[in-house]
Amino acid sequence: MPSSGSFIFLFLFSFLTIASAQVPTYVYHNCPNSTTFTRNSTYFTNLRSLFSTLSSRNASYSTGFQSTTSGQSPERVTGLFLCRGDVSPEVCRSCVSFSVNETLNRCPNEREVTLCYDECMLRYSHRNILSTVTTDGGIILYNTQNVTxxxxxxxxxxxxxxxxxxxxxxxxxxxxxxxxxxxxxxxxxxxxxxxxxxxxxxxxxxxxxx
Known part of the structure; x- marks a missing residue:
């Protein structure tokens, strides 16, 4: 899943997998470096506040989706998480928390980031990404078992x-x-x-x- 405004998961399984509350299964990340921030910036302060909200105990893990904003323009950060619809709230929370802790390792100073695991997706941006369809980017995962x-x-x-x-x-x-x-x-x-x-x-x- 790509740099897209409001996100879509599309999976085709040869068998149904049941997620468990373990380290989430990494799929991919996307963090174009066209727009960056520094660690002493207002954007970074707002980003940390956004992370805190998305990974808090009161976040919407039961519904598997939450969006929020932090700060004021032009340093506002908009972010969201989306958990796969068949995982439990516990697995959702575990995946989101892991994503929040991992994102700055994979994308240390980019303002626009998408981090995807099999169980959840985390996204944030300096742009408004809510209620917006964007189909740019993407990833295809191939099953090596072919149909005759x-x-x-x-x-x-x-x-x-x-x-x-x-x-x-x-x-x-x-x-x-x-x-x-x-x-x-x-x-x-x-x-x-x-x-x-x-x-x-x-x-x-x-x-x-x-």
Whole structure:
């Protein structure tokens, strides 16, 4: 997941994994250095305040999403976290706390940062990133197990139909999250998961997922 304003998770599983309250599984980070800050700046003070809010005991781990701002323009910081919709509040909290502690190691002085784990995503920026769809950037994770050549068309059709159904369901519920399961063969199942940040409108979530 990229440098995008309001974020989407799109995962396709060959099997369903259940997250546990351990060190989160790193996926990627993005921190372009076009705009930076120094450690004695007002921006850094505001960023630390934002981190404190997002990782506090009172944060919205039960819903898996929270956004907040800290400071005044032009040093205002806007940030959010989004936990995967099928993890527990405890796993969500653990992942967010880990992300907050890790982000300055991976992105020590950039004003715009996205840090993604399998269980959660943390993002902050000097720009307004809330309720905004941006589809720039991205990452594709490949499963090295291939479908046999005589089943590729069947698999492709099943992926499209399953994820389209998930996208429709997600865009029409308040959590902006959905999972779907479909039978590929008598012994193999396909699992799909899609997620938008809940601050997106139904139309924006649907447009981005589709």
């Amino acid at each position: 050549s005589n089943q590729q068309d069947k698999f492709r059709d099943l992926v499209f139909s399953t994820l389209n159904q998930a996208a429709n369901e997600a865009s029409n519920n308040s959590r902006k999250f959905d999972v779907q399961t479909a039978n590929f063969t008598a012994f193999q199942s396909l699992y799909g998961l899609v997620q938008c940040t809940p601050d997106l409108t139904r139309q924006d979530c649907s447009r981005c997922l589709l």
